[in-house]
Amino acid sequence: PLVATGDIVGPAHAGRGCAPAFNVVQIEHVTAIIAAAEQRKRPVILQLSHNAVRYHGALEPIGSAMLAAARLAEVPVAVHLDHAESADLVRRAVDLGFSSVMFDASTLEYEANVAATAEVAKHCHEAGVWVEAELGEVGGKDGAHAPGARTDPQDAVRFVAGTGVDALAVAVGTSHAMLSRDAEVDLELVARLRAEVPVPLVLHGSSGVSDEGLREAVLAGVSKINIATQLNKTLTATVRAHLAERPELVDPRKYLGAGRTSVTEETARLLDVLDGR
Ligand code: G3H
Numbered sequence: 336p337l338v339a340t341g342d343i344v345g346p347a348h349a350g351r352g353c354a355p356a357f358n359v360v361q362i363e364h365v366t367a368i369i370a371a372a373e374q375r376k377r378p379v380i381l382q383l384s385h386n387a388v389r390y391h392g393a394l395e396p397i398g399s400a401m402l403a404a405a406r407l408a409e410v411p412v413a414v415h416l417d418h419a420e421s422a423d424l425v426r427r428a429v430d431l432g433f434s435s436v437m438f439d440a441s442t443l444e445y446e447a448n449v450a451a452t453a454e455v456a457k458h459c460h461e462a463g464v465w466v467e468a469e470l471g472e473v474g475g476k477d478g479a480h481a482p483g484a485r486t487d488p489q490d491a492v493r494f495v496a497g498t499g500v501d502a503l504a505v506a507v508g509t510s511h512a513m514l515s516r517d518a519e520v521d522l523e524l525v526a527r528l529r530a531e532v533p534v535p536l537v538l539h540g541s542s543g544v545s546d547e548g549l550r551e552a553v554l555a556g557v558s559k560i561n562i563a564t565q566l567n568k569t570l571t572a573t574v575r576a577h578l579a580e581r582p583e584l585v586d587p588r589k590y591l592g593a594g595r596t597s598v599t600e601e602t603a604r605l606l607d608v609l610d611g612r
């Protein structure tokens with residue numbers, strides 16, 4: 336069934352486990368990720384980024400498909416809007432029935448980010464929608480998650496109090512879209528943030544972190560782990576191999592189906608890793 340994001344992240348945060356969140360580009364991701372969650376009997380968060388909305392040209396077609404698939408799932412599934420850069424897109428997601436949003440005003444100056452995020456959070460909370468946000472001190476989602484960027488714990492506490500958000504994306508050594516899995520998570524900073532910030536911490540750019548690094552990040556106190564690139568690497572490698580091996584293929588189901596199966600396998604493997612296995 337479709338559930339509230341707080342119903343997945345809340346227990347993970349309280350139990351010092353983590354809520355796994357995987358990004359969707361196309362419907363094959365949706366069915367592949369849900370199949371893995373059903374195999375492992377684990378709740379999962381499906382995420383759609385603002386960039387993926389731009390790719391599809393609108394939120395509603397792919398967003399409605401995600402919501403429909405979540406409602407049919409045998410395990411709890413939340414549907415989340417990721418890195419939304421406009422309050423208008425957030426409103427559309429809330430109207431469509433999304434479980435949660437990440438509002439990313441991190442390119443704005445601190446005070447402007449706080450004001451814009453607080454307003455979005457107020458609207459979302461009136462509709463019962465959970466909100467994640469990010470500090471903007473470094474500027475830009477790539478900048479905030481550049482390997483050298485770090486979230487200051489006192490700034491984080493002030494930002495959460497000033498905005499009323501339900502979760503905070505923190506800069507602790509990861510960066511987006513890494514193809515190698517050798518990012519060093521600043522575990523000491525994660526532990527300090529965990530001790531001082533009252534809401535769940537979210538790790539972005541998690542594809543750049545090794546299996547062991549992900550386990551350590553969860554132990555140190557991260558409560559939601561966002562993974563996008565790792566599944567796309569898997570999907571694309573499988574499709575590429577299939578097309579190379581069988582140049583006569585025309586029906587996309589033949590190669591996308593194989594890609595989808597490989598995404599299910601990798602998602603199930605990552606669910607085990609994030610479960611501490
Ligand atoms: O918001 C999505 C994540 O931060 C994904 O990052 O593509 O590096 O796994 P990634």
Ligand code: ZN
Binds near residue numbers: 418511539540561
């Ligand atoms: Zn991200």
